[in-house]
Amino acid sequence: MTKELPVLNVEQDKAMRGIARMIDGCTSAHSVWASKGSVIRFRMEGNYFANGRKAANTIPEEDFIKALYLGYTVEEAPEERLLERYRYFRTVSDGIDYADGVADGIKMAAQILGHKVKGVNAQ
Incomplete structure (x- = not known):
C-alpha cells in the first residue's frame, strides 16, 4: 500500500x-x-x-x-475547473487574441451546455 x-x-x-x-x-x-x-x-x-x-x-x-x-x-468539480481555466485565460489575455478566444469559448460552451458557472456565465 x-x-x-x-x-x-x-x-x-x-x-x-x-x-x-x-x-x-x-x-x-x-x-x-x-x-x-x-x-x-x-x-x-x-x-x-x-x-x-x-x-x-x-x-x-x-x-x-x-x-x-x-x-x-x-477532485475539483467540472465547474471549478472551468472557472480556473476561464480566469487563467482572462488573466493572460492582455490583448492576446488566442487567450481571449479560449476564454470566450469556455463561456460559450458553458452556456450551450446549460451550465451556470459562477464567475464565467453566472453571478
Missing part, C-alpha cells in the same frame, strides 16, 4: 465526512461506528453504506482504508 492519498469525487467526500461524523459521535463499543477498524471490517465483510454515505461504496477498498486513516484529496 503506497502512501499517496486517494483522490475522491465530491460525493465520495460527503460520504466520508458523514462516516467520520458517525465514528466521532459513536458512544457504543458494539456499533459499526465504534472505530475506524470496525467501519473497515463492516465494509470488508461485504456490507454497504446507506443514505448520505452510499457514495463510499464506490471507493476501492484500499483507497477507503487510506482515506479513513491518512486522509484524501477531493
Whole structure:
C-alpha cells in the first residue's frame, strides 16, 4: 500500500465526512461506528453504506482504508475547473487574441451546455 492519498469525487467526500461524523459521535463499543477498524471490517465483510454515505461504496477498498486513516484529496468539480481555466485565460489575455478566444469559448460552451458557472456565465 503506497502512501499517496486517494483522490475522491465530491460525493465520495460527503460520504466520508458523514462516516467520520458517525465514528466521532459513536458512544457504543458494539456499533459499526465504534472505530475506524470496525467501519473497515463492516465494509470488508461485504456490507454497504446507506443514505448520505452510499457514495463510499464506490471507493476501492484500499483507497477507503487510506482515506479513513491518512486522509484524501477531493477532485475539483467540472465547474471549478472551468472557472480556473476561464480566469487563467482572462488573466493572460492582455490583448492576446488566442487567450481571449479560449476564454470566450469556455463561456460559450458553458452556456450551450446549460451550465451556470459562477464567475464565467453566472453571478
